[in-house]
Amino acid sequence: MSHVDGNSLAGDLREIFAVDLTVATGQCAGCGYKGSVATLRVYQNAPGIVARCPHCEEVVLRLVRGRDRAWLDLRGTVSLEIPLES
Amino acid sequence: MAIVSPGFTRRRQSPDVQLPPGQYLTEDFPVLTAGPTPRVPTDRWEFTVGTEAGQKHTWSWQQLIELPAEKITTDIHCVTKWSKLRTRWKGVSLDVLLEDVETAADFALIHSYGGYTTNLPLEDLLDGQAWIAYRYDDDDLTPEHGGPARLLVPHLYFWKSAKWVRGIQLLLEDEPGFWETAGYHDYGDPWREQRYQGD
Numbered sequence: 001m002s003h004v005d006g007n008s009l010a011g012d013l014r015e016i017f018a019v020d021l022t023v024a025t026g027q028c029a030g031c032g033y034k035g036s037v038a039t040l041r042v043y044q045n046a047p048g049i050v051a052r053c054p055h056c057e058e059v060v061l062r063l064v065r066g067r068d069r070a071w072l073d074l075r076g077t078v079s080l081e082i083p084l085e086s
Numbered sequence: 087m088a089i090v091s092p093g094f095t096r097r098r099q100s101p102d103v104q105l106p107p108g109q110y111l112t113e114d115f116p117v118l119t120a121g122p123t124p125r126v127p128t129d130r131w132e133f134t135v136g137t138e139a140g141q142k143h144t145w146s147w148q149q150l151i152e153l154p155a156e157k158i159t160t161d162i163h164c165v166t167k168w169s170k171l172r173t174r175w176k177g178v179s180l181d182v183l184l185e186d187v188e189t190a191a192d193f194a195l196i197h198s199y200g201g202y203t204t205n206l207p208l209e210d211l212l213d214g215q216a217w218i219a220y221r222y223d224d225d226d227l228t229p230e231h232g233g234p235a236r237l238l239v240p241h242l243y244f245w246k247s248a249k250w251v252r253g254i255q256l257l258l259e260d261e262p263g264f265w266e267t268a269g270y271h272d273y274g275d276p277w278r279e280q281r282y283q284g285d
Contacts, residue, residue, distance in 0.1 A: 047270060
């Protein structure tokens with residue numbers, strides 16, 4: 001069996017996105033800097049929310065809220081390390 | 087008999103003012119920014135048009151301001167729903183800047199100092215619809231509003247009027263820019279309320 005469809009991610013993603021992501025450790029795709037999401041530089045006075053790396057100022061996260069949906073763009077983030085209950 | 091307190095009425099608008107759907111009128115000039123404000127000295131500023139064939143046309147600040155300029159009075163409409171009427175600008179028409187540029191491109195990707203990008207069809211930059219603006223209200227354009235120069239393309243939502251403009255890349259294929267890759271509409275016509283993808 002090679003792969004299954006994205007519905008199979010539901011449980012795992014719900015667990016991850018239900019937590020407070022600001023305590024996650026993100027890695028910047030631009031410079032490789034690792035730091036907690038809470039330390040990002042966030043620009044909110046814009047058509048969407050833009051979070052930038054505190055080290056190199058590259059965009060690591062963009063969040064746009066529409067009328068009935070949101071767009072989350074993480075192409076500037078290599079990974080998020082999320083602490084979970086053991 | 088209904089009693090209506092003036093304090094609870096909507097902001098008064100003169101009946102001859104017609105705004106695009108969903109917009110409200112503002113008198114001030116809100117500053118929106120997705121990052122730190124670039125400060126670009128005019129002696130280091132340049133503006134480059136690159137074609138799909140790899141040709142580059144570059145103007146220094148001095149060359150830009152020596153080109154024939156126009157005074158433009160226009161309404162502007164931000165996708166965050168404010169509109170501002172009769173704003174006054176001075177700048178160089180893209181018809182002038184693109185006059186000697188040979189291209190078969192249908193699309194343009196605007197680049198700004200600071201890394202911002204936005205896309206639009208090339209035809210929306212031509213025929214008196216777009217300018218590189220460097221004065222606002224009889225003053226030099228401030229960095230907060232995109233100075234030393236910004237794109238002004240007022241028939242589209244104002245995120246297309248890129249602040250701190252530094253160049254235009256002419257393309258055969260459409261290439262979505264900063265907000266267009268994050269949920270905002272590819273074209274952004276305020277009169278058709280094209281705010282988000284799918285509108």
